[in-house]
Amino acid sequence: MHNALVLLVQLIAVGGNDIMSSIFSKKSVHAQNLILELDPLADKLSKKGRKIVRLNRGDPPRFFPTPKYIIDAYVKALRSGATYYTKSQGVSELVDAVIGRYSRLYKMKLREEDIITTAGVSEALLFTNSALINSGDRAVIFAPYYPQYIPRLMIEGGSPLIGNMVMKNDWDTDFDGLSRKLRMMNGNRKTVKYIITTNPHNPTGKVVERKALKELVNLANDNGILLISDEIYDEIVYNGKKFTSIGEVSKGVPHMIFNGSSKNLDSTGFRIGFMIIPENDRISEGLKKKFSQYALVRLSLNTPSEYAVAEAMNNTKEHMKAIRSMTNAIEKRVNFAVDLLRENPYITVTRPSGAFYILPKLDMKSFNFKSSRDFVVSALMETGVQMTGGYSFGAPSNFRIAALPPEETLEYAINRVNSFCLKHAKK
Ligand SMILES: Cc1ncc(COP(=O)(O)O)c(C=O)c1O
Known part of the structure; x- marks a missing residue:
């Protein structure tokens, strides 16, 4: 039966209000x-x-x-007929531009298969939680947190294990407190699927020091937990601070970096993001394969945006x-x-x-x-x-x-x- 008809039959059978409570999944709250x-x-x-x-x-x-050279690149892509589906993991121009950016800024040597492009970091969060979280699983999230980390996790039946950043210590992370919480989980430690950190940080504006990042990497490694760093503001740093990417301090430890065009390229509406998985241990290789499958499920990104962001990232002078x-x-x-x-x-x-x-x-x-x-x-x-x-x-x-x-x-x-x-x- 046609979907709309099924819905109508259900409506008649159970009454308007009942269907409101029966039609939505519990997780949708x-x-x-x-x-x-x-x-x-x-x-x-x-x-x-x-x-x-x-x-x-x-x-x-x-x-x-949004700078004119980026708008021009978008219009150029549109005018050249770039309105088709593209390769789900991202057009090679964009993937190459991301490789170039990470080599330039952080001396990282990435390969094409280390990068999955997404509709913003928002979609990277969706892929991650959908692929990793079973009901009852946990993820370490530091408070204060970027609010969207929570619904993505909870929709999949997970719940946050909160670590704390302490305001009176200029928002330093309380690693001892987090280690204690993890120790208390004993045999349940395996249910903690990832630790996500935001650097530079939303909502505090903190830029995390290299030493603290190393501590975080060690903590993730000691506990065997995947580390994710959301670095969407990595070029918006000021007041004399220097930014360190997690990619510079976590050699040999499975980790992912999330970034995109929204903030650094001043183009939130383009909806371009990327997940970077730099290592090639078993877990990292598994993640690359799994997220490629997720990219296939949603077919393609916004095509002119992909070309525009590639061009914008390559035009280092502008x-x-x-x-x-x-x-x-x-x-x-x-x-x-x-x-x-x-x-x-x-x-x-x-x-x-x-x-x-x-x-x-x-x-x-x-x-x-x-x-x-x-x-x-x-x-x-x-x-x-x-x-x-x-x-x-x-x-x-x-x-x-x-x-x-x-x-x-x-x-x-x-x-x-x-x-x-x-x-x-x-x-
Ligand atoms: C820390 C953080 N991550 C992700 C996002 C969303 O990024 P995107 O526009 O790439 O989905 C934001 C937006 O404000 C953010 O502050």
Whole structure:
């Protein structure tokens, strides 16, 4: 029977409401995006004529137009008829460009089969969790975390084993605490399928030091757990910090690097990402084969995007100009926002050195807000500034700002948030 007809018959049989509870899988409750949770409220206020400043989403092209040479490459691909399906693992031009990039930036020697291209890091997360996670499995995720790590894992029936980054230590990772947690798992250690780290870090802006990365590699290796490093902001580093890729410090240990065009090439809407599996031990070789199969299942990426990103990565001269200019502007904007936030006596702020997020901590005792969610909802309604509550990142007393807009917008928004805090502080 045709699907729609089956649905209709079921609807008649069980009634409209029952079908709502029977049609969806149990795991589908985990499909959510907390960064966008307040969008409907912000849209409603905006429709009523309120001025809304959106500081919730890290979408660079909204503030830094995608460079012309990249747009030109996209248009050129379209005009040359690149509208067909491509090789599922990625066109060779793109794969070669990724090989070139990693050789240039990190002196890594990759081969074609080490790279699987994806529709953004988002699809790399989907492939990973679908391929590795059985119901009851765990994955080590460091809090504060990029929120999308959680639904991808939980949809597959997994759950996070939380490691902690400590704000008062400039967001250093608490490796001892994590080692203890892993030791306590005893015989269940095999159910921990991967450790994922984000560097430069969203939402704190931390750039992880080489020494800490080595510690992480050792911890993963000692426990026999696959290490994944999401390095999607690896060229957006400033305030004097230097970035180290996990690929530079984890020779001989199975690991994967996730990256893509969204942030460094200022092209979130192109939806190009890549998974890199540099080693050739048994696990790494198995992963390459498995993810190639996943790529085949979804046929192809966006074809003009593949060619445009390949060309953009190869044009190092234009790229260096563009990334320097964007990173310099981001550095100024982030530092400006941090200084202004530090005028607020009810919050603590660490200064980021990568990506473009700031994660201030609220002195919750000074307010009657029930939670960081209560704080961001009230702030949106009163000030028109949309931020993301720390509950979304596993940092319940914090809130996140994406400091991408120009300084005058940040000044307007942060002044309003600071006044809002003064007004609501207990007298
Ligand atoms: C740490 C991190 N990983 C992945 C993504 C999503 O990347 P993509 O656009 O490649 O799917 C983001 C987006 O903000 C991010 O912050």
